[in-house]
Amino acid sequence: MFRKLQHLLTVTAVTSCLISPLANAEKWDMPMAYSNTNYHTQNAQLFAEAVKVATQGKLDIVVHGGGSLFGGKEIKRAIQTGQAQIGERLLSAHANENAVYGFDSVPFLASSFEDSVKLWKAARPELEKVLANDNLVLLYAVPWPGQGLYFKKSVDSKADTKGVKFRSYNSATARLSELMGMQPVQVEAAELSQALATGVVESMVSSGSTGYDKKVWEQLTHFYDVNAWLPRNYIFVNKDSWDSLDQSTQSIVKGMAMLAEQAGTAKAQQLSDWYISQLSANGMKTQPAEGQLLSDLQSIGKTMAQEWQQAAGESAANILNNYNK
Ligand code: PCA
Numbered sequence: 354m355f356r357k358l359q360h361l362l363t364v365t366a367v368t369s370c371l372i373s374p375l376a377n378a379e380k381w382d383m384p385m386a387y388s389n390t391n392y393h394t395q396n397a398q399l400f401a402e403a404v405k406v407a408t409q410g411k412l413d414i415v416v417h418g419g420g421s422l423f424g425g426k427e428i429k430r431a432i433q434t435g436q437a438q439i440g441e442r443l444l445s446a447h448a449n450e451n452a453v454y455g456f457d458s459v460p461f462l463a464s465s466f467e468d469s470v471k472l473w474k475a476a477r478p479e480l481e482k483v484l485a486n487d488n489l490v491l492l493y494a495v496p497w498p499g500q501g502l503y504f505k506k507s508v509d510s511k512a513d514t515k516g517v518k519f520r521s522y523n524s525a526t527a528r529l530s531e532l533m534g535m536q537p538v539q540v541e542a543a544e545l546s547q548a549l550a551t552g553v554v555e556s557m558v559s560s561g562s563t564g565y566d567k568k569v570w571e572q573l574t575h576f577y578d579v580n581a582w583l584p585r586n587y588i589f590v591n592k593d594s595w596d597s598l599d600q601s602t603q604s605i606v607k608g609m610a611m612l613a614e615q616a617g618t619a620k621a622q623q624l625s626d627w628y629i630s631q632l633s634a635n636g637m638k639t640q641p642a643e644g645q646l647l648s649d650l651q652s653i654g655k656t657m658a659q660e661w662q663q664a665a666g667e668s669a670a671n672i673l674n675n676y677n678k
Contacts, residue, residue, distance in 0.1 A: 408602050500560055561628030
């Protein structure tokens with residue numbers, strides 16, 4: 354019995370030498386901008402754990418959530434320049450660098466999870482090209498639930514939104530607010546609670562998810578469900594870091610990324626209505642956008658879709674062709 358146990362221990366020791374954090378184990382930092390409790394961050398945590406197990410400790414990805422290592426605004430640049438090896442960013446916030454990054458924030462182009470997945474498949478080749486020019490390799494993308502409007506008063510049409518201070522998170526949301534006669538101020542989610550508390554902003558467009566994470570019911574009272582679009586967070590790697598991995602590690606990472614995209618998307622869909630119910634449970638009036646408000650938004654959406662197509666030119670045409678196939 355003892356012999357057997359000893360044998361087992363020896364075998365285990367030898368095996369764990371072979372698979373444990375070896376001298377050549379690679380450690381990657383993964384900055385992320387959103388709360389540690391958010392499903393995007395938790396999903397990435399599972400992705401990192403799965404990669405570690407499947408590579409037998411050869412690749413150890415350390416997630417830094419909540420903007421603790423780099424804030425949202427800095428993440429893309431940090432990965433491009435190799436200050437961190439892998440990270441997550443809401444790429445539509447970079448549509449001012451290249452309009453292709455804004456494909457997922459065109460109002461009413463894809464308003465359901467199903468269409469969002471279809472649009473993402475249609476856009477992925479174009480997005481990969483643009484990212485490659487930025488020295489980045491794309492791994493996976495996970496959507497936010499549909500975007501709706503938050504105010505601290507009841508709003509029936511764009512006539513009611515004139516002059517309102519509006520939190521934007523990318524150029525599309527800034528444009529939307531301009532077209533509604535509001536005043537956009539770009540604020541990262543990590544700074545949103547403070548911006549609301551100090552009155553820098555008094556309205557926004559986002560999902561129920563960010564409304565819930567940021568407890569916006571402390572300042573805001575009305576949520577209008579629009580499902581105007583489902584923007585995504587993208588996980589990408591510095592190209593030099595990627596190239597330094599051996600082929601089998603790369604395949605494992607790609608496989609886990611595929612699973613993470615599916616799991617994260619399912620989670621977003623599963624939580625979508627729950628988030629809105631939490632806004633209600635905390636005293637907000639939640640309702641679908643309808644009547645004049647909805648038709649104002651739809652006509653603004655048309656203008657914005659045309660503007661995006663012009664700005665993204667041939668890439669927009671390729672994405673839309675694939676999407677409409
Ligand atoms: N939450 C993110 C982006 C879209 C969303 O639903 C935010 O508000 O920053």
